[in-house]
Amino acid sequence: MNRTQKTWIALGVIALVLRWAAGHSPELVERYYSRGLFPVIRNVIDYGAAWLPAPLAFLLIPLLLFLGALNAMRWFKRKAPLVQKLKSAGFSLLAFAGAVTFLFLFLWGFNYSRVPLETQLGLTAQPLTMEQIREELDYSTRAVIAARKRIPGAGNAPLTSAALPNEMELLLRGEVSNQLTSWAYPAPGRVRGRVLYPKGILLRFGTAGIYFPFTGEGHADAGLHPLQLPAVVAHEMAHAYGFGDEGVCNFIAYAACVQSNDPMVAYSAELTYWRTLAVNYRAYQPDAYRDIRDGLPAGIRADLDAINQNILAYPDIFPRFRDAAYNTYLRAQGIREGMLNYDRVMMLARAYRLDSKWGVKPDPVDN
Numbered sequence: 001m002n003r004t005q006k007t008w009i010a011l012g013v014i015a016l017v018l019r020w021a022a023g024h025s026p027e028l029v030e031r032y033y034s035r036g037l038f039p040v041i042r043n044v045i046d047y048g049a050a051w052l053p054a055p056l057a058f059l060l061i062p063l064l065l066f067l068g069a070l071n072a073m074r075w076f077k078r079k080a081p082l083v084q085k086l087k088s089a090g091f092s093l094l095a096f097a098g099a100v101t102f103l104f105l106f107l108w109g110f111n112y113s114r115v116p117l118e119t120q121l122g123l124t125a126q127p128l129t130m131e132q133i134r135e136e137l138d139y140s141t142r143a144v145i146a147a148r149k150r151i152p153g154a155g156n157a158p159l160t161s162a163a164l165p166n167e168m169e170l171l172l173r174g175e176v177s178n179q180l181t182s183w184a185y186p187a188p189g190r191v192r193g194r195v196l197y198p199k200g201i202l203l204r205f206g207t208a209g210i211y212f213p214f215t216g217e218g219h220a221d222a223g224l225h226p227l228q229l230p231a232v233v234a235h236e237m238a239h240a241y242g243f244g245d246e247g248v249c250n251f252i253a254y255a256a257c258v259q260s261n262d263p264m265v266a267y268s269a270e271l272t273y274w275r276t277l278a279v280n281y282r283a284y285q286p287d288a289y290r291d292i293r294d295g296l297p298a299g300i301r302a303d304l305d306a307i308n309q310n311i312l313a314y315p316d317i318f319p320r321f322r323d324a325a326y327n328t329y330l331r332a333q334g335i336r337e338g339m340l341n342y343d344r345v346m347m348l349a350r351a352y353r354l355d356s357k358w359g360v361k362p363d364p365v366d367n
Helices: 002-023 026-046 057-077 081-106 109-113 117-121 130-149 168-181 230-240 246-257 263-282 286-294 298-312 319-332 337-354
Strands: 191-195 209-212 217-221
Touching: 002 026, 002 057, 002 081, 002 109, 026 081, 026 109, 057 081, 081 109, 109 191, 117 217, 117 337, 130 263, 130 286, 130 298, 130 337, 168 191, 168 246, 168 263, 191 230, 209 230, 217 230, 230 246, 230 263, 246 337, 263 286, 263 298, 263 337, 286 298
Parallel strands: 191 217
Antiparallel strands: 209 217
16 A cells, blocks of 8 residues: 555545534534635635536546546556455555545535524424425415516417526526525635536436536536526535535525526526425325316426426436435435435425515515
8 A cells, every 4th residue: 555545545534534523513514614614615616627618527537537447457467466456456446435535525525514504594494294285386386377477478388498598507606696695605606507418418317417526516417408407507506505405405596596587597496396396295185286287377387298208308227226326325414314305495495485584475476
């Protein structure tokens, strides 16, 4: 084992110990990492290399593969006893694991241990009963109808990418950073929310977007329906600003985009939230859900059909393995409910709307 390998292994172990300690000290994480060191990291990334036109992952991943192949070739050509070569390979893998662990946590991962958003905002977020889900769905139905009517030229046909804003990434960055700033959160840097090609590169693995902490960039699959893109990009930007919890990022994206002056962005947020509520309600009340969906205006039904058709164009590869792996990852980061964490947006959005500290968000005006 050489000095470099020893260093990375040691750093990985230290990072894991700090991660364990961080889980017991969210206030310290919030103060010294999430609001201290992480904004510095964010600025270094954003004003260092994130200005490049291509996603940084397209540069980093091929480089790692090349270096891995080069080391493998050297390993096979090395003339040494097999036991010694296997021991060397084992130390190399441990060093790589240590480097990945350290960099993941240092660059972003410690944010999983920060003070929960609802605590910092003074919200009382609790699991919703079926009656409360129905109340939220009724409210969201009125909101999504009103939001679509604000889109110029929106008729009964499904909306297309032509309705998206020209500088969507710039617009969404402003919406998300302004929302966080209004909640007294830092919103440093110039986070990227890239649209990732080729189409289906993420959707085939059952995910619409991904935040890559090693490059500090968020990505949304280019194969998404245009009505899904704004909400997904905003979600990944929320990750980039230092939030690991999936439900929290869904809520940040919703709260930021639903107030946008761009009607397509606002409608995307409302429709995304409506679909989350609808999936949960339909699981228990399929007949009642069908009545609600059938009662929607023709244009919204057309949008929902178009989204569903687009999803079918990118069937999952190994969905069970994907779900098991991602559930394991989320639980390892302290998110006990695993992938169900995405649906925490319902609790947060309802609490934000109804909590007496914030006041009641008025019903949407349908005009």
